Amino acid sequence: MSHIIIHIILLLVLPPLLLGVIGKTKALFAGRIGPPVLQPYYDLWKLFQKGSVFSTTTTWVFRAGPVVGLATALLAGMLIPFGGHWAPVSFNGDMILFAYLFALGRFFTAAAALDTGSAFEGMGSAREVTFSCLAEPALFFGFLVLAKLSGSLSLTTMLDGTFPLGAGAAAPSLVLVAASLFIVLLVENCRIPFDDPNTHLELTMIHEVMVLDHSGPAFGMILYGAAMKLFVMGAVLLRVVVPFELGNPWYDWGLFMAGMLGLAVLIGMVESMMARFRMVFVPTFLVAACLLSAFGVILLLR
Amino acid sequence: MVCFLGGGLLSLLFGRRPGRSSRFGVGGAVVGSVIGLWPVFQSLGGAGTESVRLAWNVPNGLFYIQLDPLSAFFLLPVFILTPLAAVYGGAYMRSFLGRKSLRSHWFFFNLFILGMTLVILARHALLFLVAWEVMSLSAFFLVTFEHEKKEVRPAGWIYLIAAHIGAAVLLALFLVLGHHAGSLDFDQFMAVGPLSPSLSAILFVMAIVGFGTKAGFVPFHIWLPEAHPAAPSHVSALMSGVMIKVGIYGILRMMMFLGPPAVWWGPLLVGIGVLGALLGVTLALFQRDIKRALAYSSIENIGLIALALGVGLWGLTLGHPVVAILGLAGGLLHIWNHSLMKGLMFLGAGSILHATGTKDMERLGGLMARMPRTGVAMVLGALAIAAVPPLNGFVSEWLIYMALLNGGLDFAGGSRMILLLTVGVLALVGGMAMICFVRLIGIVLLGAGRSEEACNAHESSPWMTLPLVILAGCCVGVAVFPRALILVFSRTVEFVFAIPAESLMTALNSPVSPLPLLGQMNALVWIMLGAVAALFLVSISNRASRSNETWGCGYLAPTARIQYTGQSFSELIVTRLLPRAMRPKTRVALPEGLFPEAGKMTTGYPDTMSRIFYQPFFEWLMERLTRLRWVQQGKIQSYMLYFVVVLLAAFAWLAVRQWVVHE
Known part of the structure; x- marks a missing residue:
């Protein structure tokens, strides 16, 4: 019981910290001091205190965007094991629910963007759905490798670090899957080199341009939901890269948190060292991610 | 009855x-x-x-x-x-x-x-x-x-x-x-017993072609x-x-006549299904006419049904009861689901046509504000067809995925590979369906009206909205109580595929495929959505809130024509990912010369199959047939002559036949 409570608390509290760490890493790489690590929490607090402005063209769909985005990220977080601990909800086939929960969130974020009637937001919405359409097979092939390795269709047992085939046979596929999942993570969470949340040119953005018209608590929910999505997908990737436990449950929680922060530092480093790709190359990379994880499947079946 | x-x-x-x-x-x-x-x-x-x-x-x-x-x-x-x-x-x-x-x-x-x-x-x-x-x-x-x-x-x-x-x-x-x-008599067909493999193969292919034409299997769609x-x-x-769906009925009925399924029936149906799902959803992506987009989506869904039934049959022939049950239950459930959600979407599209007089996406927009009930029902229908939780489309899609995954993990050899690849294809189809229906909802119902008709639209009469609401309610109900529905058709599975109803129900309640749990998860999604929505409403209720124009990036005179259109929405995927043959055809006449006349651009959306395959064939056929036109003289005398010739030929044939028989 206690680990479920810790799971939920971590899921609710930690996600903005990841954004803070990414920001700090980027600042250090650029030779700046940067905002404090807790800055995203201050931002969220401030946004929830603010009033809102709603565009006159919008309807309930516009308001549903942030709500659904946050609710789906929360639910998806309940399906993922954090570190070596079991997820609160786990059943055979929950990996499909996991992928499709994000699809539900995407439906409403994209529809909310179209609801404003702004050309920029329409652009972002079209890009978001197009790119994720390619990210989906990559994610599924990645899950297939994990399912094949563990002989299970439930995320908790898929990620519990036991490989009946032996670690030696699993390693090559796991490396491919980790690479593919990292690309998917960067794309789905709008990080450089696929999307740049900090640019000031709406024409080149994906996610940020969709939420131009959101303000106040709605925008706060979007930021929070996006951070949570990053956290949840990061937790999956972490288990693929670090598929072992330390024995003591408390050490495991510590390892998980250290791993997540390490992942945030890694993302920050990638963001500092790479430039954003041209928009038209994003699909190419996504197809590459699909091929990587599909190849991982083939390696297992030879 | x-x-x-x-x-x-x-x-x-x-x-x-x-x-x-x-x-x-x-x-x-x-x-x-x-x-x-x-x-x-x-x-x-x-x-x-x-x-x-x-x-x-x-x-x-x-x-x-x-x-x-x-x-x-x-x-x-x-x-x-x-x-x-x-x-x-x-x-x-x-x-x-x-x-x-x-x-x-x-x-x-x-x-x-x-x-x-x-x-x-x-x-x-x-x-x-x-x-x-x-x-x-x-x-x-x-x-x-x-x-x-x-x-x-x-x-x-x-x-x-x-x-x-x-x-x-x-x-x-x-x-x-x-x-x-x-x-x-069909009873006699049942009693005819096992036919020779080649004959039953021919009959099965004929059934696929004949009934598939009605069902909308690619390439007969x-x-x-x-x-x-x-x-x-x-x-x-x-x-x-x-x-x-009557086409699907015909195929299932025919399977009962033909006895135990052959090994290749399942893979054939899977192939047809994958082809249909992919082609249907790709062509649905960029249609301008909302009802045409929905029609292509039907082709996609029929493909999914064929795919699911194919996987089920495959599992049946290879002796994998779990795969068989998941595939067949998924396929049959999807038949019902598709009736509900596609019925809903077509009726909704009809309400829009009724209210605005057009089904051209680029002339619509902003209808959610003017037709709220129709709009909500259509959003639910779109979510259901895009197969996202917490609606019914997701339940059948989940069963299909589970069938593919279980088959992919348990089958031997090459068939395993095919099923695993199909999982990826299904994920891609799901992603494209998402694009298609975000576009449909976003361009038609949301934003600002793109034409006068769209701006003056009105909600349709209760007689038209009530069926929509009932269908949307059914979609939600099926999502939350999927097991009840499977229970309703468990006798059908027993009757056609000889899988006992009890074992079907226990298989779908086991840890291998916990269907009731999925229903509860759908309910949980609804509850969570409600909770977060309540939180949101509370957090905006005691703060200042005002309305203003959409931010136009500093541009002060926005019009509805600035909005993203349906065509621009699908432009990225169409130009970057689709093969050239599948793209819409655009003809541009640029203004030329010193005193240019008005330029012109037209875009057509021909069906890929009919353009590449059927059109040339029928044109060829027509050209051949026109050469026979001299036969049709329009003179009664010549037609009489034809009668005489045919009659004589018949006599001659009879005579020759008798002569041959006697010899």
């Missing part, structure tokens, strides 16, 4: 009466369906089969109908969707009142339902074919209701030709079967995107929601 037929016939008679025809037409369809529901439920509940045999004054004919669990499975959506579509149609057709006679429309509407019911109930090949023709022909007249419009007539002809090519194959199929069984947009919307809802 007999009562229902009476109801159908009664409505047919009344439907002819002038003046009040529409009221009687609607009433007949509703009463007939509601009466019909009772025996259907009885049969699904395990009451066994009921049959009626009447002598029929036709050579070799017998009026033999029977209600068994397979028929009941397909009749249920007919009887649920028909009254809703009829009530909706009553209000929908009112706009034609005074301009057109609705008599024939309601007559053919009832005839269409009657034909469909008879096809599903018929147990005699001759009766089946007659009912099949009644269904096809009355659908033709329904499609061509607005025959004064230029685009409706070719749509009707394409439909008619496709329907008859399919019917011709079926005729041949039944003749072969009848020849082997020595009778045209070309009539579908033409006929569905042309028909009045409640007719499109019925055609897409139930008529194309």
Whole structure:
């Protein structure tokens, strides 16, 4: 019981910290001091205190965007094991629910963007759905490798670090899957080199341009939901890269948190060292991610 | 059952009466369906089969109908969707009142339902074919209701030709079967025993072609995107929601005649399914006409159904009961789900057409504010078709995924690889369906109106919104209680595939595939959505809130024409990812010279298959056939000559034959 409570608390509290760490890493790489690590929490607090402005063209769909985005990220977080601990909800086939929960969130974020009637937001919405359409097979092939390795269709047992085939046979596929999942993570969470949340040119953005018209608590929910999505997908990737436990449950929680922060530092480093790709190359990379994880499947079946 | 037929016939008679025809037409369809529901439920509940045999004054004919669990499975959506579509149609057709006679429309509407019911109930090949023709022909007249419009007539002809090519194959199929069984009675077909492998292979392929034409299997789908947009919307809802499923019914019925499935049937269906799902969803991506986009989405969903049933059969032949159960349950559940959600979407599209007079996406927009109830129902329908939780489409998609995954992990050799690859394809199809329906909802219902008609739209009458709300409610209900629905059709699975109903239910309740848990998860998603929404409302309620124009990036005079259009929405995927052959065709005439005239750009959305394959073929055929035109002289003398020649030829043939026999 206690680990479920810790799971939920971590899921609710930690996600903005990841954004803070990414920001700090980027600042250090650029030779700046940067905002404090807790800055995203201050931002969220401030946004929830603010009033809102709603565009006159919008309807309930516009308001549903942030709500659904946050609710789906929360639910998806309940399906993922954090570190070596079991997820609160786990059943055979929950990996499909996991992928499709994000699809539900995407439906409403994209529809909310179209609801404003702004050309920029329409652009972002079209890009978001197009790119994720390619990210989906990559994610599924990645899950297939994990399912094949563990002989299970439930995320908790898929990620519990036991490989009946032996670690030696699993390693090559796991490396491919980790690479593919990292690309998917960067794309789905709008990080450089696929999307740049900090640019000031709406024409080149994906996610940020969709939420131009959101303000106040709605925008706060979007930021929070996006951070949570990053956290949840990061937790999956972490288990693929670090598929072992330390024995003591408390050490495991510590390892998980250290791993997540390490992942945030890694993302920050990638963001500092790479430039954003041209928009038209994003699909190419996504197809590459699909091929990587599909190849991982083939390696297992030879 | 007999009562229902009476109801159908009664409505047919009344439907002819002038003046009040529409009221009687609607009433007949509703009463007939509601009466019909009772025996259907009885049969699904395990009451066994009921049959009626009447002598029929036709050579070799017998009026033999029977209600068994397979028929009941397909009749249920007919009887649920028909009254809703009829009530909706009553209000929908009112706009034609005074301009057109609705008599024939309601007559053919009832005839269409009657034909469909008879096809599903018929147990005699001759009766089946007659009912099949009644269904096809009355659908033709329904499609061509607005025959004064230029685009409706070719749509009707394409439909008619496709329907008859399919019917011709079926005729041949039944003749072969009848020849082997020595009778045209379906009972005899069942008793004919195992046929030789080559014969049953030929028959199965014929069934796929003949019934697949009606179901909309790729590459026999070309009539579908033409006929569905042309028909009045409640007719499109019925055609897409139930008529194309009759094709699936035919294939399942044929499987019962052909005995135990051969090993390659499953893979064949999987192949057809993958092809249909991919092609359907890709072409749905960029259609401008909302009903055409929905028609392509039907092709996609029929593909998914074929895929699921194929995986199930595959599991059955390879002795993997879990895969078989998951695949078959997923496929059958998707048949019902698709009836609900596609019915909903077509009726919703009809309401939009009714309110604005156009189904061109680029002339719509901002309808959610003006038609709130229709809008909400359509968003739910779109979510269901995009197969996201917490709606019913997700449940059947989940079952299909589970079948593929279990098969992919357990099968041996190459088949395993194919199934695993199909998982990736299914994920891609899901992603593309997402693009398609975000686009449909976002461009049509959200944003600002793109034309005067869209800005002046009004919510349709309660008679038109009520069916939408009921269908949307069904979608939510199925999502939360999927097990109850599977329980309803468990007898059908037992009847057709000989998988005991009890083992089906226990398999779907086991840790391997915890279906009830999925229903609870759907409920949890609803609860979570409600909770976060409440949190959001609380957090904005005690803060200042104001309305303003959408931020135009500093541009101060925004108009609705600045908005992203449907075409621009799908531009990225169309130009970057689709093969050239599948893209829409754009013709541009640029202004040229010193005194340029106005430039021109037109975009067409031809069907890839028909452009590459059918069009050249039929053009070739037509060119050949025109050479035979001299035969048609128009002179009575020459036609008499033809008679004489044929008669002499017949005599000659008889004489030669007898001579050969005697020798």
